Amino acid sequence: MTVRDVASRLRAEARATNERRLLVLSGAGDAGLDAAREALDAADVAMADATLVxxxxxxxxxxxTPRDAGALLGTTREAVVYDAREECRPNALGRVxxxxDGGGLLVLVTPPLDEWSARRDRFDxxxxxxxxDRDDVAGRFRARLVATLRAHRGVAIVDVDTGTVADDGLTYPAPRLARREPSPPDExxxxxxxxxxxxxxxxxxxxHAFEALRDPGSAVVAEADRGRGKSSAAGIAAACLAEEGLDVLVTAPAFRSVRELYARAEDVCDRLDAEYDRSETTRLALADGGRVRFAKPPAAADLPGDPDVALVDEAAALPVRLLEAxxxxxxxAFTTTVHGYEGAGRGFDVRFRETLAGSDLDVADVRLDDPIRYAVGDPVEVWAFRALLLDARPPVDPLVADADPEACEYVALEQATLADDEHLLREAFGLLVAAHYRTEPDDxxxxxxxxxxxxxxxCHDGHVVAVCLLAREGGLDAETREAMYTGSRVKGNMLPDVLTSQLRDEAAAAPVGHRIVRIATHHAARSRGLGSALLDGVREEFREADWLGVGYGATPDLLSFWARNGFSTVHLSTTRNDTSGEYSAIMLDPLSERGEALAARHEAWFTERIAGVLADSLTDLDADVARAxxxxxxxxxxxxxxxxxxxVVAGSAYGSAMYSVDPEPFRRLAVCALVREDAPALAAEGRDAVRRERLLVLKLLQCRPWDDVAEELGYHSTGQAMRAFGDALQPLCDAWGGDVAERERERHR
Incomplete structure (x- = not known):
């Protein structure tokens, strides 16, 4: 049997079942690409309907290219050829x-399968x-990938060097019931x-569920796996709402994610003979005033222009804090992917659902199960889910219901162990997927x-209840450190890179540390100290290193968590993350004398420069994030x-002196008050003390106008805010001002 025979039969069966089939062409040199050309011809696939990745x-x-495979999202092709010999990128594999489309072929061109895991490519x-270096990279993922290709139905494997057909990929399916045809609802x-x-x-x-959005106070959640048409349904609904004159604001992690949404919206407008214009900013503007416009998530969260409807596509890929806005x-409305190719953290299901249910909105849920482009049970989808662990899940809740630190075992999950234990791998990776919105197949x-x-x-009774992913960083030689200092990017060393290239500390990349890339606790076992216990185990195991570190999107709760576990702030980024809208915090936990020296100098410099940064690049930073x-x-x-x-300071605190004649000492005093553990309380009442700390941040450090400060903090007037400002300074003067402040206090008493 030739490649042409295999391809022709595969395509015939794919068409007959409205399923996809996968053809693997393995071999040396360019023989696989030559065979792919023959396969497309034999399968009657026109080149205009095919894509080579x-x-x-x-x-x-x-x-x-594989890195640009995201351009295929929202598109359908009769065949996609992925030449994975130079770069096997898991994200690209999922996207292609x-x-x-149903009835189509995915053609995978590979090196000889028995040799593939030992080769190193661009992804490596x-x-x-x-x-x-490259020789240190293992090949376990590709070994696992080859095993899934050989084990799954609907996958044909041909050795193009020898002409051997290891599997023809035919499934000989039984006759199936015809797909249900859609029809409009009765009402x-x-x-x-x-x-x-x-x-x-x-x-x-x-x-039909989206019709609820015609009325204020409503919310709709549409949930589905990929390829079920949820974004298309949202586009149809958006066009109908805009046709009624409503302003629909659409957001998604990237505009490419909503191209199908806009395509379907335009199609419906055409069906309704509704006149519309397209523009870069509005995207879709109807003649009667309705519109469907797009904004990136951080900007959209501010609800610019007061839209009538906010439509969040791919909501599972956004952090909960942003969703709440x-x-x-x-x-x-929220559309969310159950098993995604681009990160599908279950923060939406596990954390945000409760917030949504507790809101004043009337929530309607709808789930789409039937694939749009291919039949239910499509073997290529089943293979992709397993190969990329798109359906990985943490242990079910009852298995970890009794987990606490005393009942758990600290375990080093070695990479070889994970590769050999599918159950353990699925639990560990599933927990990372569940907890973090950015976990993806590349990970x-x-x-x-x-x-x-x-x-x-x-682990609790053999099940993963908390997991931590660490990256070794630092320990770089002098030549690499100098290159980093002068602007070269050094892969995989995020914290040393920031401390060296941005903060100009060339010696920062010499100590060896471990950055905590991700940490996750099972949602059914949170608030029991498991995350802290896991960090204690990490600290004990890696005590020979110089530091532990972490970088993440800063929120008050996360800053407090890391501080409780011994980490100290050394940097706040000055730009927001495009997707989360958060500024990042970098924190260190020193483990050695070298680590202590590194942390101490950056902690000190952070306190020296933060007032200037908050007054400039971080004027919009949330006051509670700054405080934390x-x-x-x-x-x-x-x-x-x-x-x-x-x-000057004491005169402003106790009398009529004006802080504006010399703000700098007030700012230094505010930093001391917010950083030092021995700082006096700014007020007897805990709640008022928090408000006064916010006052110091907003007025002294971020230099906000008095009227804005008073309004944001809920003071009745600007005068009341000014008096609270003086009251907040008094305990600081009492504690640190010495005889000078005491004499000033007595003069004004």
Missing amino acids: GHRDALACEHV TGAV EGMAVPPF HAFPRAAYEACRTPDQVDAV FLDAPRV LARLLDAPNLRVRAL ALAACDATPEPGLSDDRWR
């Missing part, structure tokens, strides 16, 4: 799989971070044309193969004020 434009069809080079508010644009009964149900919209390969990564866990970041800094800054400056 790879580093060489070797076929007469559309061509994209999703782009193949990305994991070869200093001081490691509907959206036009009938909208329902005629639906392709499955599930999609009809979803569009959309609940202020008059009407809101699976890194977890198994990256030489700088370690996985540590707490300062409180988490393990430094003891001194006011260091001259007698003249103490008289």
